[in-house]
Amino acid sequence: MRTACIIPAFNEETTISRIVSEALKHCHMVLVVDDNSQDRTSEMSHQAGATVITHILRLGTGGALSTGFRASLKADFEAFVTMDGDGQHSPNEIPIVLDPILKGQADIVVGSRLLKQPKSMPLRKRIGNKILSIVTSFASGTKITDSQSGFRAYRREVLEYAMHRARDYRWASEMLLLAAKANFRIKEVPVTAIYLPKRQRGADIGDGLKILYSTMKRS
Amino acid sequence: MEPYEIVATTFGAVMLLLTIRELIRRKKGLLQYSFWIALWIALILMGTVPQFYYTLLFVTQALGMYTPIHFVTTFSVLVLFGAAYYLGKRIAELDDKLSAVVQHIALQTANTRTVGPKKEREGA
Numbered sequence: 001m002r003t004a005c006i007i008p009a010f011n012e013e014t015t016i017s018r019i020v021s022e023a024l025k026h027c028h029m030v031l032v033v034d035d036n037s038q039d040r041t042s043e044m045s046h047q048a049g050a051t052v053i054t055h056i057l058r059l060g061t062g063g064a065l066s067t068g069f070r071a072s073l074k075a076d077f078e079a080f081v082t083m084d085g086d087g088q089h090s091p092n093e094i095p096i097v098l099d100p101i102l103k104g105q106a107d108i109v110v111g112s113r114l115l116k117q118p119k120s121m122p123l124r125k126r127i128g129n130k131i132l133s134i135v136t137s138f139a140s141g142t143k144i145t146d147s148q149s150g151f152r153a154y155r156r157e158v159l160e161y162a163m164h165r166a167r168d169y170r171w172a173s174e175m176l177l178l179a180a181k182a183n184f185r186i187k188e189v190p191v192t193a194i195y196l197p198k199r200q201r202g203a204d205i206g207d208g209l210k211i212l213y214s215t216m217k218r219s
Numbered sequence: 220m221e222p223y224e225i226v227a228t229t230f231g232a233v234m235l236l237l238t239i240r241e242l243i244r245r246k247k248g249l250l251q252y253s254f255w256i257a258l259w260i261a262l263i264l265m266g267t268v269p270q271f272y273y274t275l276l277f278v279t280q281a282l283g284m285y286t287p288i289h290f291v292t293t294f295s296v297l298v299l300f301g302a303a304y305y306l307g308k309r310i311a312e313l314d315d316k317l318s319a320v321v322q323h324i325a326l327q328t329a330n331t332r333t334v335g336p337k338k339e340r341e342g343a
Binding site for chain 2: 033051053054055056057059063066067070071167
């Protein structure tokens with residue numbers, strides 16, 4: 001099954017090269033969507049062998065993923081993997097996330113950081129993630145432990161039918177809700193999460209409240 | 220003429236001239252500036268035509284307010300609320316359009332650029 005890996009990236013010059021190189025071992029194409037980085041993210045991605053698309057203005061993770069989906073749907077890929085470019089996810093676990101898709105067991109696979117090492121996530125984020133996952137599970141009718149994980153795999157049909165509109169972190173829950181409403185099968189698999197002490201990325205409380213409101217509105 | 224009438228008239232006149240100059244310079248529609256033109260004219264009238272003030276007093280009392288300043292303040296706040304709502308909606312629309320343009324440019328640029336080296340996975 002031809003697979004594309006889509007990585008939204010913003011100022012990830014220190015990690016993107018390694019991520020792309022490792023992801024290329026498991027996917028036919030790696031597409032890095034550079035969300036108007038101010039460093040050498042694009043250059044490093046290209047050197048590592050990725051196809052690079054660049055935004056002239058920063059749109060956010062959801063916007064970058066949307067661009068990546070639209071670009072890669074033009075080719076004949078049957079499965080798509082998304083992951084973060086900051087080194088939080090291990091590209092060597094791409095086969096784990098892809099496996100249920102290849103076996104026909106699921107249409108969307110979410111790599112849950114909480115199934116394997118629940119305490120690896122910082123407490124503040126864990127609490128927020130828990131609340132959002134409970135609400136997303138309730139709204140979608142599917143038990144989801146890590147609704148905010150960006151490490152996912154999709155069958156092509158899912159992206160052709162359900163494309164998120166949110167440009168910020170709300171995309172994560174929105175995509176699951178759209179898919180659930182269209183009766184696509186959602187499955188979770190455990191993946192490793194790597195939290196570097198110096199890196200402080202991800203949604204904050206304000207984003208969390210926006211995601212919560214958006215999810216409740218869609219349920 | 221009372222001092223406040225002089226101030227109101229002068230301020231209204233200056234703002235009216237600036238607004239008309241802006242209207243001529245930008246060549247934008249009259250509708251866009253009509254609210255401001257009406258406001259400056261009302262200010263000038265309040266300062267120059269005493270009967271206008273009494274009309275305002277009548278409207279104020281009809282609405283159950285004590286003085287015209289209460290009416291003006293309340294009316295101004297309501298107008299600002301409406302303006303804020305409209306501007307928020309407009310900004311959201313423009314934000315959506317801007318994102319669509321950014322994505323379109325990114326996809327168009329990707330189409331015209333050569334694709335980066337692809338590595339085929341063995342046994343795929």
